Amino acid sequence: MPRLPCALALLLSFCCWLYAAGELSNRPAPEFRLQDAKGRPVSLADYKGKVILIEFMSTTCPHCQKFASALEAVHAKFKGRVGVLGIATHPDNASTAAEFAQTYKVTYPILLDLTHSTAMSYLKPPPPNYSFSIPHLFVVDQSGYIRDDFTQNSANSEFFTPEGLSRLVGAYLGRR
Numbered sequence: 001m002p003r004l005p006c007a008l009a010l011l012l013s014f015c016c017w018l019y020a021a022g023e024l025s026n027r028p029a030p031e032f033r034l035q036d037a038k039g040r041p042v043s044l045a046d047y048k049g050k051v052i053l054i055e056f057m058s059t060t061c062p063h064c065q066k067f068a069s070a071l072e073a074v075h076a077k078f079k080g081r082v083g084v085l086g087i088a089t090h091p092d093n094a095s096t097a098a099e100f101a102q103t104y105k106v107t108y109p110i111l112l113d114l115t116h117s118t119a120m121s122y123l124k125p126p127p128p129n130y131s132f133s134i135p136h137l138f139v140v141d142q143s144g145y146i147r148d149d150f151t152q153n154s155a156n157s158e159f160f161t162p163e164g165l166s167r168l169v170g171a172y173l174g175r176r
Contacts, residue, residue: 022149029054029140030121034087034111037097042109044144047083051172052140053165055086056119056132057110059100063152063160064135068104073162074169075108082169084108089119122146135160141172 029052033043044052055071057064068086075084088097088110097110113119116130123132137159139148148168150156158164 022151024122024124024138024149025146027146029138029144029146030118032111032113032118032121034113034118035094036109036111037094037101039094042085042111044140047085047140048144049142050081050083051078051142051169052083052085052138053169054122054138054140055084056113056123056136056138057086057088057134059088059092059096061134065100065104067135067137067152067160068100068106070160070162070165071108072104072106074165077166078169078173081173086110087113087118089113089116139168139172141175147172 029044031044033041036042053071053074055064055067057067059065064086071084071086074082085108086097086106088100090113092112093114094112097112100106101110111118119125119132120130122138123136125132133151135152137150137152138146141147150159152160159168
């Protein structure tokens with residue numbers, strides 16, 4: 001009999017996790033067209049119909065550097081079904097993004113948001129200083145809606161691991 005309450009508690013926590021949404025979620029994902037480190041244009045529309053993970057990052061951020069391996073693992077595991085994009089803001093540039101990709105063996109695109117316009121449309125930082133925390137992860141569903149967002153902290157650190165991120169993506173793929 002003690003197993004039943006444990007199972008119910010586990011099921012309830014999973015459902016809360018699955019349907020929890022960050023404060024920047026449940027809205028259409030803002031469209032963007034940015035260049036990658038090689039100067040190639042990439043837009044959100046290129047990933048239409050896929051689950052998309054968008055990470056706002058900095059190449060010098062230790063948490064972003066560590067998170068790159070989790071994103072790369074998910075990118076490889078769900079290749080063709082999930083888009084993974086890193087978006088680096090100023091002061092990063094094509095050189096620092098290319099070096100980051102090489103150092104951390106990143107094969108997903110790292111895009112450059114040098115004017116912060118894409119970051120502003122996703123992260124909606126408050127005035128007067130317009131700052132935001134990184135890494136910040138957005139989950140965009142197959143219909144183009146932001147369904148979840150996370151800034152790395154102790155409450156959601158599992159989503160910044162290969163296993164936790166894979167479970168999250170698998171849940172979104174299973175909703176179809």
